[in-house]
Amino acid sequence: DAATNILGSTASGVKDKVIKTLGRQFVFEFEKTIDTDYTRQKLNEAWRNYKHKLYETFVEDEDPSLVKEVAPRNITLEDWHKFVDYCNTYKFKAMSERNKMNCEQQIMPSSLGKTSVAIAWNKLALEKGIPKSEITRADSYMLIHKPKETVPQSQEVLNSIKNHIFEHPELQYDLSEDAVATVVGPDKRGRYRGLGTGVCKIVLRKGDSLMKNNDGLMEANTLIKRRIETVEANMDAKMSRHMEEVRGMFMSQRGTFNDNVPSPHSRASHHSTAPVTIKLFFFLVNNFLEYL
Structure with missing residues (x-):
């Protein structure tokens, strides 16, 4: 439908249909007006380029009556006749000459x-x-x-x-x-x-709110990152301190074993080391859960 009407008077309606189709197929982020304006601009640019290509390929310096006989692919004969007639009007030719002169004068x-x-x-x-x-x-x-x-x-x-x-x-x-x-x-x-x-100024003005939102998100992300780094540093320091305490308890228990030098048949030595082992076990469990 867009191809057959691209040269006719319903081109603006076709662009609206394209916008709606894109809206169903893709998710426009942030403010829809920015994405919609950009899409319309690209459609207008592609439309102008396509018409210019048709003019250079088929119409320029050619006999209009012969050009009208066969329409290019995907263009109705009625729309093609309108396009060829418009390209041969005085208004179009004057505009074309003016554009050529302006292009040549560009510094x-x-x-x-x-x-x-x-x-x-x-x-x-x-x-x-x-x-x-x-x-x-x-x-x-x-x-x-x-x-x-x-x-x-x-x-x-x-x-x-x-x-x-x-x-x-x-x-x-x-x-x-x-x-x-x-x-x-x-x-x-x-x-x-x-x-x-x-x-242009309008686009920049529309983008100003987005820039402010981005700045706010950036500040929030920076704050969260700093908090995470602080928490990680505190956890590392706490874990190191707990490991030193555990190491001290192991060394203390080892010293107790060496001092007592219990015999294999001594029940008294077995009972004396049991409270230390149980205490060490609960200490490790509590600190492990606290670390998590």
């Missing part, structure tokens, strides 16, 4: 290709030997927009960012005054440069 295009920002962050963290949480936006921006070939304009921007990091290291975790905001310019509404697609 700092992304150089990651199909590699996601998250994967790039993991590689960068491994290279630097630091956790991902310590990667600044400036580090991420320079990684994403690192030119494959030496371009004077882009190199000038990167050098300015590096200079700002060197002169103001304390500002690199402030998105309003870090190197990217100072050199490249303030962020536009709906996005933050250098943090990957979908990261």
